[in-house]
Amino acid sequence: MPHMSIFARATAVAALVSLPAFVAQAQDTFVVSNWGYSNDFYEPFIFEPFEKAHNVKVVTETGGAPERLNKARIRGGVDVILLTDKFSQIGINQGAFEEIDGSKLSNFDELYDAAKNPQGDYGPAYTFGRYGIVYDKTRTDTPITSWCDLWRPDFEKSIAMPAFNTTGGPLTVMMAAKCVGTDAFEDPDAAFAKMEELKPNIVKTFSSGSELTNLLSTGEAFIGLAQDYAFPAIQAANPNIGWAELKEGDFRMMNTYNIPKNAKNKELALAFIDFSLSRQAQKDAAVELVSGSGPVNKTVELTPEQASSLVYGEEAVMSMQPTPYDKLLKVNDDWESRWNAVFGR
Amino acid sequence: MSQRVSPIKRICALGPWLLVFPATAVLLFVLVLPVAGTLAESFSNPAGLFANYREFFADAYNRTVMIRSFRIAFFSTMVALVLGFAGAYMIANASLGLKRVLLILSVFPLLTSVVVRSFSFMAILGRNGVVNTALMKMGLISEPLEMLFTQGAVIAGLAYLFTPLMILSLVGVLENIEDDLYLAAGSLGASPVAVFFQVTLPLAVPGMMVGSILVFTGSLATFVTPTLLGGEPQMTLATLLYQKAMISFDWGVANTIAAIMMGTAIFCVVVVGSLAGRLAARRTVQ
Numbered sequence: 001m002p003h004m005s006i007f008a009r010a011t012a013v014a015a016l017v018s019l020p021a022f023v024a025q026a027q028d029t030f031v032v033s034n035w036g037y038s039n040d041f042y043e044p045f046i047f048e049p050f051e052k053a054h055n056v057k058v059v060t061e062t063g064g065a066p067e068r069l070n071k072a073r074i075r076g077g078v079d080v081i082l083l084t085d086k087f088s089q090i091g092i093n094q095g096a097f098e099e100i101d102g103s104k105l106s107n108f109d110e111l112y113d114a115a116k117n118p119q120g121d122y123g124p125a126y127t128f129g130r131y132g133i134v135y136d137k138t139r140t141d142t143p144i145t146s147w148c149d150l151w152r153p154d155f156e157k158s159i160a161m162p163a164f165n166t167t168g169g170p171l172t173v174m175m176a177a178k179c180v181g182t183d184a185f186e187d188p189d190a191a192f193a194k195m196e197e198l199k200p201n202i203v204k205t206f207s208s209g210s211e212l213t214n215l216l217s218t219g220e221a222f223i224g225l226a227q228d229y230a231f232p233a234i235q236a237a238n239p240n241i242g243w244a245e246l247k248e249g250d251f252r253m254m255n256t257y258n259i260p261k262n263a264k265n266k267e268l269a270l271a272f273i274d275f276s277l278s279r280q281a282q283k284d285a286a287v288e289l290v291s292g293s294g295p296v297n298k299t300v301e302l303t304p305e306q307a308s309s310l311v312y313g314e315e316a317v318m319s320m321q322p323t324p325y326d327k328l329l330k331v332n333d334d335w336e337s338r339w340n341a342v343f344g345r
Numbered sequence: 346m347s348q349r350v351s352p353i354k355r356i357c358a359l360g361p362w363l364l365v366f367p368a369t370a371v372l373l374f375v376l377v378l379p380v381a382g383t384l385a386e387s388f389s390n391p392a393g394l395f396a397n398y399r400e401f402f403a404d405a406y407n408r409t410v411m412i413r414s415f416r417i418a419f420f421s422t423m424v425a426l427v428l429g430f431a432g433a434y435m436i437a438n439a440s441l442g443l444k445r446v447l448l449i450l451s452v453f454p455l456l457t458s459v460v461v462r463s464f465s466f467m468a469i470l471g472r473n474g475v476v477n478t479a480l481m482k483m484g485l486i487s488e489p490l491e492m493l494f495t496q497g498a499v500i501a502g503l504a505y506l507f508t509p510l511m512i513l514s515l516v517g518v519l520e521n522i523e524d525d526l527y528l529a530a531g532s533l534g535a536s537p538v539a540v541f542f543q544v545t546l547p548l549a550v551p552g553m554m555v556g557s558i559l560v561f562t563g564s565l566a567t568f569v570t571p572t573l574l575g576g577e578p579q580m581t582l583a584t585l586l587y588q589k590a591m592i593s594f595d596w597g598v599a600n601t602i603a604a605i606m607m608g609t610a611i612f613c614v615v616v617v618g619s620l621a622g623r624l625a626a627r628r629t630v631q
Contacts, residue, residue, distance in 0.1 A: 066592050066594070070594070094594075203494065204576045207572065214464070332593075343577045
C-alpha cells in the first residue's frame, strides 16, 4: 500500500507538472507569414494583444515574399500572409487567396479608398510607402526634380536601379515611357529604347534594399531608386542623402494582408486583419516602424515629427502615382525579355 | 555435395549491407529522389519531351547566360589552378611547422561566409576601394578604374572563393611525390625548371583534375558571388535559376536550368575523372 500511495502521488505530481503543456497544446495556433524584420514591432503591439483577445497562439513564418507566397500556396498552413502589392497580385492571379468582404471588418470604413480594395475584392493594404529617387545632395549642383533627370549626362555611372524582377524594377520602364511622352503599355518599343539610353548612367541593378544601402554608402553610386523602408539605413550610412522632390510624384507602394484559400482559421484571420487596421494598431506601426509604414487608417493622427518620414495624410496618399501590378504582370514576360536585351548583355 | 552455409554466416554476410542501409536510405530520400524529380519535371512539358530544352535554347539571352557561365567557371578554374598550385607547392615543400601554419591560413577563408567574402571584394575593387585608392595615390591613374560589376570581378571573387579547395586537392598529391625522383632527375642533368615540367607537373595532374572539377562545378553553381560582384549584366545560370524559381515562379525553366547544371557537373566529373584515370594508368606503365 505505501508503494501504491507513492506511485499514485508521483503520478499526480507528474500530471500536475505536465498540465500547462497540455493546456498550451490545446490552445489553437494562428500562423502569420511575415518578412521577419518587423517582428520586434509585431510581437508586443499586434500579436500579444491579439493572442489575449482570442485565446490563440500566434506563430510566425518568416522569409522573402516570393518564398513565403510559394509555401503558403503549395504547402498551406498559413492563416494570414503579408506581401507587397506586386506579390499579392501574383497570388491573386494564381488563385491563392480568398476574397475579403470589407463589411466584415469594423475598421474598413476608416481606411483611405486607395487601401480598401487595391486589388479587387481581395486583401486591404495595411501600409503605404513610397518609391522614388534618393541622392547625395552634395554630389550635384542641380537638384533632381523629375524622373527624367535620371537621363542627365552628368549622372554617368552614378545610379543604382532595382533589377527587373523586384517590386520597383518595371516602374522605371513606365517612367522611361513618360519621359518620351508615351505609355509603356502601349508603346514598349519607345520605353525600352529610352531604357537603353539610361544604361550608361547605371552602376548596378540591385535586388535588395541592403544592396542599395551598400552601393550608396560605399560611394559606388550616389543616386538610388529606393523604397522608403530602406531609407533610414541609407541615411544612417550617408546623411547627405535625401529624397528628390519629383514633379511627376513618387509611386505609392502598398503592403497587403491576404487570407490563403487553404487557411485553417479564416474567421480568425479576418479578426486579425481588422485588429491590425484599427486606429491604435496603425498609429503604433507608424510610430514604431517609421519609414515604409504610412498608416492606411485615415483617423490616425500623428505629430509633424512622427509624420515627417511617412506617407501620411490624404493629400500625400492621393498625390502619388499608383502601381498597376495587374497590368504589369500581364506584360511581365515580354518586358523581362526586353529588359534582359538591354541590361543582361 | 554442396556445403551448407550456417544462418549466422548468412547474417554476417549481410552485415556490410545492413551497416550502409541507413545512410543509403537517407541519401535516397533527401538526394536521389528530389534530383530525379527535378530531372523528370524538366521533361514534363505537354508540348513534348524536350520542349523545355528547345524553348530554353531558342532564347538568345539564355544561350548568352549559359556561355557566360561556362566562361566564368573556366577562367575561375584556371586562376584558382595557377594560384592553388603555387600555394600547394609552397606548402608541400615547407618545413613541418610552417606547413601546418600555411595549411591553416589557406583553409581559413573557408570558415568565413560566402557573402562576407564577396562583400570584401566590393571593398577591394570598388570605386573607392583599396586597389583604386592605392593606384590613385601612386599617381598611376587619375580616375578610378571600373573593376566592380564586371566579369573580371566575378572571376576574381570565385577564384578567391575556391582556391583553398584547389590547394587542398594538390597538397597531398605534391607531398606524395618521392624525393628520389627529384634526385634522379637532377643527377641525370635536368635543370630545376625541367624537373618541374617533366616530373612535378605530370605527377600532380590527378590532383589538378580533382581540384579543377571542384572549382569548375562550384563556380558554375555559386549564386551569391555573381549576384554581388556582377549583377544583371553578369547573370549566370545559377542566378537565372534563382530568378526563375523564386521570383518568376517559372518552374519549367528553373527545372531545365537545374538539369543542365547537373548534367554539366556529371559530365565534368566523368570525363575529367576518366582522363585522370588514364593518366594515372599511363604513369604506372611507365
